[in-house]
Amino acid sequence: MTDSWATFGADLHLDRVAGRGLRAGLTEALREAARSGRLAAGTRLPSSRSLAADLGIARNTVAEAYAELVAEGWLTARQGSGTRVAERARPRRADAAAPVRRPARRGPAYSLVPGTPDLAAFPRAAWLSAARRALTAAPNDAFGYAVEARGRIELREALAGYLTRARGVYADPARIVLCAGFLHGLTLLAGVLRARRVREVAVEGYGLHFHRDLLAREGLRTRPLGLDGEGARTGELTAGSGAVLLTPAHQFPTGVALAPARRAAVVDWARTTGGLILEDDYDGEFRYDRQAVGALQGLDPERVVYLGTASKSLAPGLRIGWMVVPPGMVEEVLAVKGATDWTSSALEQLTLAAFIESGAYDRHVRGMRLRYRRRRDELVAAVGERAGVPVGVSGIAAGLHAVLELPVGAERAVVQAAAWHDLAVHGMGMFRHPGVVGRGRDALVVGYGGPSDSAWGATLAALVAALP
Template sequence: MTESWATFGADLHLDLSAGRGLRAGLTEALREAARSGRLAPGTRLPSSRSLAVDLGIARNTVAEAYGELVAEGWLTARHGSGTRVAERAVPRRPARAARVRPPARRGPAYSFVPGSPDLGGFPRTAWSAAARKALAAAPNDAFGYAVDARGRIELREALAGYLARARGVDADPDRIVLCAGFAHGLTLLARTLRARRVREVAVEGWSLDVHRDLLTGAGLRTRPLWLDGAGARTEDLTAASGAVLLTPAHQFPTGVALTPGRRAAAVDWARTTGGLILEDDYDGEFRYDRQPVGALQGLDPDRVVYLGTASKSLAPGLRTGWMVVPAGLVDEVLAAKGHTDWMSGAPDQLTLAEFIRSGAYDRHVRSMRLRYRRRRDALVEALAPRTAVTVSGIAAGLHAVLDLPAGTERPLIQAAAWHDLALEGLSRFRHPDSAMPARDALVLGYGTPSESAWSGALAALEATLP
């Protein structure tokens, strides 16, 4: 069999100088590579036949160049060992200008900043088992370019069954569109709304500024709704708002659930005006002291877009989210998505589908629900002696709201930094146009610390509070 450079197992870049003979050019190129250290001492070179085939020159030309360099001491040739670069001191390359690197930034040792689960709780073993099974059964087309912009049918079918069973969602696989997390889904919906000539989206008076910025970045105004103990005041919705973004199961960040009357008011508004409800069910699986609050989407699947992700139940690093879209809106959402395949890779989609079908997802959620409930109870117990503060929004989710005496929110956040603790204030989430009165409070993400850091984070919080 003819030997070729392709079978040698290494690549060798040689620049044969133009205008010189082939042998002289090859000899000089090899000499310079050895002299500069680009070919390290001891490196085995390809056989003369392999290199000749690769360069498209005669084998004798390579053999003569090798021989000359052996004679000069640049190479060695021994029977059974091949031709190698001779052992010699390699000159240092000219020193480059020193690169000035900024000092490494060290974050606080502990954090109660909301928005993250305990990343150490990711079910690595169960996920690996699901991945092995999913990959073994994966069709070949799973490793090609995506054909269906909605995502893999295997995951859409698994999600349809799970969401109907666990969250009361009216889900059909054909109406599920996979995306790369909530922000991506909201971006697609914002484009869809703009294409429909919607100009304003109502949002909750306390809400994530990142989500509001995505809407305004798409050219949409945001109008804040008043929030109280019954959730967003949906009876204040008007025809001017073509859509409303809600967190009805567990309002972020206040933690209240939207009452049945206000749920009905939102759906009535959507039916009457042709508006659209965007439902962010970001942590619906985690509840403790109450019956599960079903998805608002179940009241009217034709007027509600249901959005969920694996970010809180598993990990945000999976970059996996989903939208259950009204039938008449699917094509418009896919048009907004365009040809960009922004979603998790097909292997991860297949793995999550297997994870759900096998029951591992339910087991993981139950396990983490117990872990977070224990943390919540420990937090409430630790704060109980402090009569100046009150805890609320703790019936579900991964965070609690700690109401403070007036004027103490910012000083406490600054004091926490001295205890190597990161905290987030409620004021950070207030819509700038909201007429609601100011409220000093902390939003404590008790899901954020790792198991090993939990006791230290709780101690730092106790040391911070008066």
């Protein structure tokens, strides 16, 4: 049976042994704390004077307890270093079974899974500089509970300027709603669609399954649109769909851009049926063979919701995304989001605003554009030089992924061969909507953005070795 000593200056709790004298009880409590690991090796203990004052006992009592434990080897005492817990192995209990040693589990050594930028290239120094400026200039309310559901006005103003200039978006700060990323934004929009009694959303025949799963959880069924070299077949849209989700600048995963005629057709569909276009501009800033195509939203800001994030341009760990919504829809989005901004930190928002306004964001995107273009060129060259069955690279020169076309029936075997070479890579089949009719394409969706520079050569060699 124990009771407790007061928590002393080192913020460590000692259990006092009942029925023992003060010195013996303190000695045993300290010994047990060191034995069990609650007092870690190297922990500096309070001086005998301080601990005696905290516990309300005589200083000599503490000094004697310390001396006994030093003699036993549980503590060390050196001039100028104070009294510390000794570095020693924790004794094994006689009745404890030896732990079973299991091999450490790990993932593949190399990865070309799409969707991740080069995290090693995150601009730490420039971000830290922006964070310092943001913190210095931050108004006091930035440290309080967020009250603006749209997000910080500083970031919305910075984004409005950038999106208008770089992506051709009609972006007024009042129409920008910040969110924690694309999935969060899509969740909010699904809530708006459900409130509007929409039952069906058209999606591209190949895309991310968790986007479709999210819509399904929100009670919205999805209907796939066909895909070809000109992007989604927008002519297949009907009045039965209340919205359509598209990646027009660079379709994921097929890698094509939505053709001009089809861009016009989807806007006409929205105007005729009252439908809503959800534009996922996930990597629209990264085009390598020509100037990036402007956002679809510029054709009709009243019918298109533009969604973007910092996930591909900077890092997904920032958890910052944004939506530019039609004026009449802002209040509907805010009603779903709630009265308080529960998304990213106000300080992170202010830092990104400072990062954009200083020009650091543009410089970073330009630098990454060169890096990813070089990666893509090296991928194409390596695949082209290899012997064996010809493997073509399809899709526009853009983004953080490329598509390797495989012989009919070869996709599964190549993915398995890649696993044997300790490489994670996805086949096109995993992105196919269950409702797509007919035989699917055999291809690899190669995400060349993720590997660090030091791992890139070995990763590329593993890919080439896995190809037929």
